[in-house]
Amino acid sequence: MLLENAVCTLEDIKAYIDEQEAGFTFFTRNGLKTCTVCMETKDVVAFGKQEQAKDSMNPRCKQCEKKKRIADEFYTEWTLEGVGTVYLKRYKSRAGGISWYLVDVKGEFISKRCADCGEMKLKDGYSESNKLGGVRSICRECDGEHKVGYRAENAEHLKEYMRQYQAENADHIKEYQRQYRAEKRNDPTWVEKQRERQRQRYVKEPERFQAKEAKRNALKRNLHAEPNWANNWADIMERFHGRCALTGDVLDESQGNSHCEHFIPLSWGHGGTSAANCYPLRSDLNISKGNRNPFEWFQAFKDRYGLSQDRFDELVLYLAMRNDMTPEEFEKYVYWCERNKRTPEECAEDTRPSSEIFKEAQARGEV
Numbered sequence: 001m002l003l004e005n006a007v008c009t010l011e012d013i014k015a016y017i018d019e020q021e022a023g024f025t026f027f028t029r030n031g032l033k034t035c036t037v038c039m040e041t042k043d044v045v046a047f048g049k050q051e052q053a054k055d056s057m058n059p060r061c062k063q064c065e066k067k068k069r070i071a072d073e074f075y076t077e078w079t080l081e082g083v084g085t086v087y088l089k090r091y092k093s094r095a096g097g098i099s100w101y102l103v104d105v106k107g108e109f110i111s112k113r114c115a116d117c118g119e120m121k122l123k124d125g126y127s128e129s130n131k132l133g134g135v136r137s138i139c140r141e142c143d144g145e146h147k148v149g150y151r152a153e154n155a156e157h158l159k160e161y162m163r164q165y166q167a168e169n170a171d172h173i174k175e176y177q178r179q180y181r182a183e184k185r186n187d188p189t190w191v192e193k194q195r196e197r198q199r200q201r202y203v204k205e206p207e208r209f210q211a212k213e214a215k216r217n218a219l220k221r222n223l224h225a226e227p228n229w230a231n232n233w234a235d236i237m238e239r240f241h242g243r244c245a246l247t248g249d250v251l252d253e254s255q256g257n258s259h260c261e262h263f264i265p266l267s268w269g270h271g272g273t274s275a276a277n278c279y280p281l282r283s284d285l286n287i288s289k290g291n292r293n294p295f296e297w298f299q300a301f302k303d304r305y306g307l308s309q310d311r312f313d314e315l316v317l318y319l320a321m322r323n324d325m326t327p328e329e330f331e332k333y334v335y336w337c338e339r340n341k342r343t344p345e346e347c348a349e350d351t352r353p354s355s356e357i358f359k360e361a362q363a364r365g366e367v
C-alpha cells in the first residue's frame, strides 16, 4: 500500500491515476498484461485462460486467482483537502478495464472517476443510479444534463458538499487531524514543510493569518471562538478603518505592527476570540499589555505611550455594546473575569461565552 501523506486535491488524485494508467495494459499487448486486481503488469503467462474475455485471458493474474484476492485489498491512502483520509480503490469497469473511486475511513463513498472525461468528481457531480456509489458512471457534465454553466455551478456544489461533509463529520475529522499531527510531529521534513506553508500563508494574507492564529489560541484554551472568525475580523478591521484602536496609527500586518488584541486576556480563561473581545492594537502596545488587566494597564502606561483617554473610553463603550452591557457593567465584568480565572479544563466544562456566565453570577448576586 502506497501512502500519499501530503494533503491533496481531487486533481492531484486524477493526475496520479493518469500516471498509473499510462503503464496499464488490461488486454494483452506485446506479451504483457495488467492484472485488474493487483494492478501489476506481468508476462502473459502469469494469467490463466478465459474464453469469453476479449483477449481470452483471465483479467486476474494466477496469483490473485489462487489467493482469492479482490481489488479492494489494493488501495492507496490519501489525505484529501477538507475530508481527511480517503482510500483510492478500483472496480472493474464495464469496458473491461478498471475505474477508480474514493471512500472515507468509514467506507462512505466520496468520489469517483467519470468514465467519460476521466475527472475525479464528488458524488454530487453525478446523477443517481444503481451504479457504484449509487450514481451513474458518467458525470452530469458529460451526461449533457447541464452543459452550459455547469462547471461554475458544480464548483459551488462541490464547495457546498465539502462544507456539509465537514459539518457532519466535524468530530471525526478533528480527531483524525489530531492523530495525524501527533504522528507527524516527529518527522522533521514534515515539520519544516508545515512551517514553510505557514510562512507563505502569512505573506499572502497576513490579516487572515493573524485572525486564524487568534482563533487557534482561544480553542487551545477551550475558550469560545466565533465561527467564521477570519471574515468577522476583516469586518472589525474595517470598523476601525485599519487603525490601532488606541493610537489611530494605520496598521499593516505585513509590517508586523498590527495585532488582534484580546481585551480580556485569553490566559484568564475568559473572553475568547470574538467581536465582543477583540480589537486592533499596535503590536508594541499588545506586548506591553500582555496578560494585564486592561483598565489598569491603560492607567499605568497611557502617559508613557501618549495614549488618549477618549480613545480608550470609546473602545470600552464599543466592547461594552458588543457584550450587551453598559460601560460600567463591562468594567465590572472584566474585573470579575480577573478574579475568577479559569484553567483550560474548567473552560471545557462550561463552554458558554464568559459574559453569559458573568450575567448569571450577577443574577445570583455573586458579583
Ligand SMILES: [Zn+2]
Pocket: 035, 036, 037, 038, 039, 040, 060, 061, 062, 063, 064, 065
Ligand atoms: Zn494480480
Ligand SMILES: [Zn+2]
Pocket: 114, 115, 116, 117, 118, 119, 138, 139, 140, 141, 142, 143
Ligand atoms: Zn465526465
